[in-house]
Amino acid sequence: MQMFVAVVCGLIFGWGLLISGMLQPTKVIGFLDIFGSWDASLAVVMAAALVVSGVGFWITAARERPILAARSMWPTKRDVDAPLVIGAALFGVGWGLVGLCPGPALENLATLSPRVIAFVVAMAFGMVSHSLWDEIRSGRRRGRAEITVGADG
């Protein structure tokens, strides 16, 4: 049942990206190009998503537990640390270079565009590299407290 919900959520999320035009990298670049002919659409997408999920999360948080799971896995990290800052900066550089972030990149695989496939393979390589690097780093710190790999999303 949880699998079914996940597929439906992926579909709705995908339709959202599609209808909003965010599958097209040039549309995203149009938003990021504040010194050119600025296209504010992405800001509207984020604002609408924030209003709906803000209310939705507020309702969800008021419940004792999710409908299908034992407990809600809300992210637990609170502090603004160096990995957050450096990671977000690197992510932004990549996003600005091509206009693709993970959601639209994966969804655009459906177009079988060779450049999208290359981007997704490179993105997967970047993620696996991070995991390996993180393992080596935490291996060196063995003996100290277990490092929580609690991501934000």
Place this chain on the structure above:
Amino acid sequence: MANFTPVSAAIGGALIGLAATLLMLFNGRVAGISGILATCLNGRGSNIGWNAAFIVGLVLAPLTASLAGFPIAIPQMPDNWALVVAAGVLVGFGSRLGGGCTSGHGVCGMARLSVRSAVATAIFMATAVSVVAMSRHVIGV
């Protein structure tokens, strides 16, 4: 603002917010795409199932849309392959190091008023805007 499409942006954004809400309400999970993909790639834990299912839904969306008569545009990307690959690696590594991307930090994190996510979103917006400004108006690619 010739290309500004506020109505479709608002409808699409609302659907993204709805998907994030339903995933939390039913499964108790955050709809962060970089985290979902990374979980599938790392191949451990009992969560690979729903993560993979979410990605299947995501990729099926354009296919269902084209069946419903929505034209799906081919994404326009830079001609330079090295640039495409470098951007992919940066997006993949950066989103994991920073703990999230546009969905995890920009939507889900900000919606629950996380300071971490607000800072991350401000930073990736700033660097992305700078890169576009450099490439379009300084170097002139």
